[in-house]
Amino acid sequence: MRYIESYTHKCRVGVLLELEVAADSAAESDEFRQLARDLVLQIAGGRPKSPSELLGQPFIKDPEQLVSHRLYVISTLLKTPIRITRFVRYDAEIA
Numbered sequence: 001m002r003y004i005e006s007y008t009h010k011c012r013v014g015v016l017l018e019l020e021v022a023a024d025s026a027a028e029s030d031e032f033r034q035l036a037r038d039l040v041l042q043i044a045g046g047r048p049k050s051p052s053e054l055l056g057q058p059f060i061k062d063p064e065q066l067v068s069h070r071l072y073v074i075s076t077l078l079k080t081p082i083r084i085t086r087f088v089r090y091d092a093e094i095a
Contacts, residue, residue, distance in 0.1 A: 002085065003027045007040035014090040015040045023080040032082070035074045042067060043089050051084040 001024045007015045017040050021027050041060055048054035055068035062070070075082045 001027055003032075003036060005036035005040050007037075007044055009044055012092045013044050015043045015087060017043060017087040018085045020083045020085045021078075021080055023078070026078040026080045026082070029078060031074055031077055035070070035082070038070070039067070039084070040087075043087055047089065051086065054084065054087070 001021055003019045003021060005017045005019070007017075017036065019027075019036055019039075021032065026032050038059075038061060039054075042048075042057065043054065045060055046054065046057050048057060055066065055071070057067050059065050059067050059070045071082055071084070
């Protein structure tokens, strides 16, 4: 199943994120939805260029762990693989 999360910050920065999750029921869980929300905030603030660059960043809510570890923790908790398929970050300040 594919899941889309979006975020805008003061109408200046926008993020669209697509996640892939094997179990439909996992996408309905609070843990998955919080992860998706955290990831769009991470993309907005961290400005990664690709999913692989995002995975190597310190997690915005806990800089002691990487985004890849947070993704692993939630995948393990929900007992289903979760993958960041793609994202796009829009910045109104950049022409």
